[in-house]
Amino acid sequence: MSDSSLENLPKGWKSVPSDLGSDQTAFKGVQWGKAMMWIFLLSDTFIFSCFLISYMKGRASTVVDWPNTSHVFSLDFMGVPVPLLLIAIMTFVLITSSGTMALAVKYGYEKNRKMCGHLILATAIGGLIFVGMQAFEWSKLIHEGVRPWSNPFGAGQFGSYFFMITGFHGTHVSIGVIFLFIFARKVYRGDFDKGRRGFFTTMKSDYVSIEILGLYWHFVDLVWVFIFAFFYLW
Amino acid sequence: MNENTEIDKNKDKPATTHKIGIYLWIWGLLFVLSFFSYMVDWYQFQGILRWSLILFFMFLKAGLIMAFFMHLFWERYTLVNVLLWPMTAIACFVGLMVAEAKYTFFSRLIYFVLGG
Numbered sequence: 001m002s003d004s005s006l007e008n009l010p011k012g013w014k015s016v017p018s019d020l021g022s023d024q025t026a027f028k029g030v031q032w033g034k035a036m037m038w039i040f041l042l043s044d045t046f047i048f049s050c051f052l053i054s055y056m057k058g059r060a061s062t063v064v065d066w067p068n069t070s071h072v073f074s075l076d077f078m079g080v081p082v083p084l085l086l087i088a089i090m091t092f093v094l095i096t097s098s099g100t101m102a103l104a105v106k107y108g109y110e111k112n113r114k115m116c117g118h119l120i121l122a123t124a125i126g127g128l129i130f131v132g133m134q135a136f137e138w139s140k141l142i143h144e145g146v147r148p149w150s151n152p153f154g155a156g157q158f159g160s161y162f163f164m165i166t167g168f169h170g171t172h173v174s175i176g177v178i179f180l181f182i183f184a185r186k187v188y189r190g191d192f193d194k195g196r197r198g199f200f201t202t203m204k205s206d207y208v209s210i211e212i213l214g215l216y217w218h219f220v221d222l223v224w225v226f227i228f229a230f231f232y233l234w
Numbered sequence: 235m236n237e238n239t240e241i242d243k244n245k246d247k248p249a250t251t252h253k254i255g256i257y258l259w260i261w262g263l264l265f266v267l268s269f270f271s272y273m274v275d276w277y278q279f280q281g282i283l284r285w286s287l288i289l290f291f292m293f294l295k296a297g298l299i300m301a302f303f304m305h306l307f308w309e310r311y312t313l314v315n316v317l318l319w320p321m322t323a324i325a326c327f328v329g330l331m332v333a334e335a336k337y338t339f340f341s342r343l344i345y346f347v348l349g350g
Contacts, residue, residue, distance in 0.1 A: 014312065019312040027313050035313070042317055049324045053331050060335035063342045070275055086347060088272045099261035102303045109251045211305070218303045222296055228268075229292035231277050234285070 005029075031140045041219045044172075048223050052230055055161040063073050067153030069232050072146075075136070087232050091224065094173075097126025097223040101214045108192070108210035109194065117187040117209065123217060124180035126220050134170045138163075162231070169227060172220050183213050252308075260302045267295050 006029045010018045020026050027035045059066055075085040104119035145152045148160040173218070186192065186205065195204035271291040275286060301307040306314055 006310075016311050016315055019310060020322060024258060027316075028310055030313060038313065046320075048323070053324075053327055056328070057331045057335045057338075061338035061342065062330070063339065063346055070278070084272065084275055088268075090269050092265065095261070095264045098264070098299065098303060099257065102257045102261070103254070106251050106254065106257065111312070129299055130340070146292065152306070215304055220300050221303075225292055225295045225299070229288050232269060233288050 004108040031208045037215050051165050058157045062155045064155040066155050067158050093130050097123045101217045105211045105214040108207040127177040267291050
């Protein structure tokens, strides 16, 4: 968000050495909580990268054929198997919830309490639907005999990577959903308008928290983009 | 100190936000791109075409989410640089593991399939 106090500072590439070499704060105009969230997301990026890279290594080095994900994740619709149907719906649900979150951040900064609350609630429900569909997908695969050590479709490593990567992502979504519900309640109650002090902190609430929550939620969507591409489509 | 008090003064007025149109556009684009990447599987493209299309749509979607939904497009360059340069380490790691995977694959072929 642009602050009027930033207008006098250098812009573009010149801002990098001047911001980093300045006193007190390197990330000008970025609230400390937001900077911390970005740094957390950076570390989370490394964790997810390690999972996806180990999946790449496992898949590229096995001499047994990799299961055909198009078939493994197909779903019967009116008696016809549609490849990756559930995964496609999950992708669209997650993008929808990312869109509502982006709008919630916008309305939050405009101090439109009701719209912000409704949109955060919509985001939480989208996340809940996503986790529900993932639980369905897991139980379907477990019924079909997919285990972390073996499966009926091909290379044995498939199961362990599948459960590890989607499980870790699903955990992120679940944690996000819990926080979205907590923040929806806080927004409806007017915490951010009145600057009410939080449960764990003596600091006053501010709508920038919605943007921080939004960063986390968009990151969950971002990771899904990579999982969708590498695990399901590749 | 000066800087902080100035920011505090601005707290009471609503911060400048971006027009709703930009979010709706990005939202729509993400839907279209996801649809296209699903079509890659639907039409069963294979080989280089499949992989390049998957990567193309993936990076485009990731870029749009980061730039506009996560506001990186409007952030100052210091934050953007701190976030994006570490990605080169991941790219290096991918390169290393590709080489490692090839080595493992060929040793498995020699010892498991050909029997030493």
